[in-house]
Amino acid sequence: MATIALDSLVKRYGQTTVVHGIDLAIREGEFVVLVGPSGCGKSTTLRMIAGLEEISGGQIRIDGRIVNDLQPKDRNIAMVFQNYAIYPHVTVADNIAFGLYRSKLSKSEKRQRVEQAAETLGLSHLLERRPSALSGGQRQRVAIGRAMVRDPAAFLFDEPLSNLDAQLRTQMRIEIKRLHHRLGTTSVFVTHDQVEAMTMADRIVVMRDGRILQIGTPLDLYEKPVDVFTARFIGSPTMNLLPANLRDGRADLSTGGSVRVPPSSTKTSEILVGVRPQDLVPTPADSSGLTVSGPVAVVETLGSETLVHIESEGQTLIGSAPGRLIPQIGEHLTLHAPAERLYYFDKVTEKALAAS
Numbered sequence: 001m002a003t004i005a006l007d008s009l010v011k012r013y014g015q016t017t018v019v020h021g022i023d024l025a026i027r028e029g030e031f032v033v034l035v036g037p038s039g040c041g042k043s044t045t046l047r048m049i050a051g052l053e054e055i056s057g058g059q060i061r062i063d064g065r066i067v068n069d070l071q072p073k074d075r076n077i078a079m080v081f082q083n084y085a086i087y088p089h090v091t092v093a094d095n096i097a098f099g100l101y102r103s104k105l106s107k108s109e110k111r112q113r114v115e116q117a118a119e120t121l122g123l124s125h126l127l128e129r130r131p132s133a134l135s136g137g138q139r140q141r142v143a144i145g146r147a148m149v150r151d152p153a154a155f156l157f158d159e160p161l162s163n164l165d166a167q168l169r170t171q172m173r174i175e176i177k178r179l180h181h182r183l184g185t186t187s188v189f190v191t192h193d194q195v196e197a198m199t200m201a202d203r204i205v206v207m208r209d210g211r212i213l214q215i216g217t218p219l220d221l222y223e224k225p226v227d228v229f230t231a232r233f234i235g236s237p238t239m240n241l242l243p244a245n246l247r248d249g250r251a252d253l254s255t256g257g258s259v260r261v262p263p264s265s266t267k268t269s270e271i272l273v274g275v276r277p278q279d280l281v282p283t284p285a286d287s288s289g290l291t292v293s294g295p296v297a298v299v300e301t302l303g304s305e306t307l308v309h310i311e312s313e314g315q316t317l318i319g320s321a322p323g324r325l326i327p328q329i330g331e332h333l334t335l336h337a338p339a340e341r342l343y344y345f346d347k348v349t350e351k352a353l354a355a356s
Helices: 042-050 092-100 107-120 136-148 166-183 194-200 218-223 228-233
Strands: 004-013 016-026 031-035 057-062 077-080 154-158 186-191 203-208 211-216 240-247 250-253 258-260 270-275 290-301 305-312 315-322 332-337 342-346
Touching: 004 042, 016 042, 016 211, 031 042, 031 194, 042 057, 042 077, 042 154, 042 186, 042 203, 077 136, 092 107, 092 136, 107 136, 136 166, 166 194, 186 194, 194 218, 203 218, 203 228, 211 218, 211 228, 228 240, 228 270, 228 342, 240 258, 240 315, 250 270, 290 315, 305 332, 315 332
Parallel strands: 031 186, 031 203, 077 154, 154 186
Antiparallel strands: 004 016, 004 057, 203 211, 240 250, 240 270, 250 258, 270 342, 290 305, 290 332, 305 315
């Protein structure tokens, strides 16, 4: 296991800066997920940690040692790629053993490590097969096994589940989390899928345009987003945002009505009031919360819940109802969220409003 520290890390391609001096400290044994939209710099950051991309500024330290100029093979880390990167012409056993190609271990020691990794990953019965005879999930486990046998100080995962179908993604998500619990190896996982981030991470790092917006536990980011981007990126379906004007301690909403706003340090009169669909439900209203009404435009039946899209004063809002409650299209519906489940953001800066 190892600590990983990024100090003012920068990456430029010519005159274009894609990672803007980020700082991040990853603790020993921690599972950290870098998440953000395509082009936000998360994979580039991972590749700099691995030594596959030269850094343009700052430092990378692994277990306190500066590794800026070390080759990937000298950093004692293992990387699992999106496209598996396994060899089709050799067996599963040989693919896993390739991780020990440069090792000075004896043949029997190498075979023992391969068998241990295969057993851990449920691949023991597949060791003599070729990759063409495996499913996508099994191929990804082979790639993980090849990384495991090296006994690295840290695992780096670059969107390893993106080529799998939905069911396999869920299965592999659980398997990787179980593997981390069993091995305790420091892990950095890159994804653009916030569900993967929420379900796998000890801590999540939200990135946008080569910068870190927020770092925290999944619940921290869900409950206390620091800005509009994080609030909408974390959580599914995405958070509803309603424009509002501040007046005498209340926010007059674009959808009609108003809500009381906690005292804050903002000097603007224009804010955004946020509410998550799971908190906007067909329950009796009270004077302290948010109430919206309108005709039902779309119904998404998920079994455990029903997502309801209503049109209110020209804005589409998403609420949630019990799975057995299925409103009709065009039906007029009133949804309510309690005051303590509302979020407030400055409309101009898009930063969360801090209570004073």
